[in-house]
Amino acid sequence: MAEPMLRLDDVRLVYNRGRVDEVHALRGVELSLQPGEFVTVVGSNGAGKSSAVQVISGGARPSSGRVRLNGVDVTNWPDYRRAGLVARVFDDPRIGSAPELSIEDNLALALDRGRRRTLRFALSGARRRLLRERVARLGLGLEDRLHDRVGLLSAGQRQSLTMIMAGLTAPRVLLLDEHLAALDPATAQRVLALTAELVTEMGCTTVMVTHNMDHALRMGDRLLVMSRGRIIHDIPHAGKSGLTVAGVVDLITGSGDVVSDRSLLADLETQEAPK
Numbered sequence: 429m430a431e432p433m434l435r436l437d438d439v440r441l442v443y444n445r446g447r448v449d450e451v452h453a454l455r456g457v458e459l460s461l462q463p464g465e466f467v468t469v470v471g472s473n474g475a476g477k478s479s480a481v482q483v484i485s486g487g488a489r490p491s492s493g494r495v496r497l498n499g500v501d502v503t504n505w506p507d508y509r510r511a512g513l514v515a516r517v518f519d520d521p522r523i524g525s526a527p528e529l530s531i532e533d534n535l536a537l538a539l540d541r542g543r544r545r546t547l548r549f550a551l552s553g554a555r556r557r558l559l560r561e562r563v564a565r566l567g568l569g570l571e572d573r574l575h576d577r578v579g580l581l582s583a584g585q586r587q588s589l590t591m592i593m594a595g596l597t598a599p600r601v602l603l604l605d606e607h608l609a610a611l612d613p614a615t616a617q618r619v620l621a622l623t624a625e626l627v628t629e630m631g632c633t634t635v636m637v638t639h640n641m642d643h644a645l646r647m648g649d650r651l652l653v654m655s656r657g658r659i660i661h662d663i664p665h666a667g668k669s670g671l672t673v674a675g676v677v678d679l680i681t682g683s684g685d686v687v688s689d690r691s692l693l694a695d696l697e698t699q700e701a702p703k
């Protein structure tokens with residue numbers, strides 16, 4: 429089997445250790461993702477989803493355990509050192525782009541982030557055309573506003589731009605933490621379609637955290653359910669397994685016991701036999 433693109437070994441994360449407000453946000457997370465694999469992650473508020481995203485991106489250093497990207501131990505690498513490998517899109521559209529800079533400058537920065545230093549500052553006509561073409565794909569008319577400040581954009585426009593920026597860094601791992609949460613349903617649908625398109629095009633390993641059970645089932649190859657700092661269910665091809673939206677909610681709110689894929693699927697077969 430190929431080297432996993434992402435591997436978490438017994439990752440633990442404690443906030444405020446030794447204080448009254450000590451929190452064990454991650455309590456032994458094990459995860460191995462192959463190149464190009466797309467997982468969705470669900471779980472109650474406080475389950476540890478964003479904490480997991482943080483330790484993968486380098487925003488937080490685990491209290492113990494190892495994080496490996498493409499076989500390299502990056503546990504102690506700060507986030508900026510992982511920037512060429514990992515791209516992250518947050519729930520807040522205001523994070524991820526610089527409001528005072530123009531759309532074009534934001535895109536140019538993203539393009540540079542994914543490249544070697546020697547290629548920097550080559551603001552050629554070809555590069556301008558590439559950026560323009562990418563923005564035009566959004567169908568939002570932003571290609572005619574490349575010199576507008578990003579702070580002037582709506583939440584949906586800005587999150588769409590952040591997705592395009594993430595794509596320009598050509599990440600090996602793409603982390604999406606409730607990236608549709610602030611968007612109206614139609615815009616969320618459009619950004620979701622863009623997400624699927626970019627992921628397919630880049631072939632990157634993708635982790636998408638969501639509270640939308642339908643998206644969790646429909647998107648990707650594998651569904652992870654987190655509870656109290658652990659992955660308690662790991663279900664391949666959840667959308668095709670007979671699992672329903674209500675079934676996922678039951679898994680989230682049910683017992684915190686770890687079950688294997690096999691026992692879960694056996695349960696599903698008995699409980700939700702095809703009609």
Ligand SMILES: Nc1ncnc2c1ncn2[C@@H]1O[C@H](COP(=O)(O)OP(=O)(O)OP(=O)(O)O)[C@@H](O)[C@H]1O
Pocket residue numbers: 443444451452453471472473474475476477478479480
């Ligand atoms: N910077 C921090 N300092 C202290 N505690 C934190 C910090 N970040 C998260 N926590 C705590 O860690 C636990 C896990 O939080 P996390 O944000 O990972 O949950 P989540 O699954 O992303 O939840 P949500 O669905 O609400 O986004 C929570 O109890 C939270 O209060």
Ligand SMILES: [Mg+2]
Pocket residue numbers: 477478479605
């Ligand atoms: Mg979160």
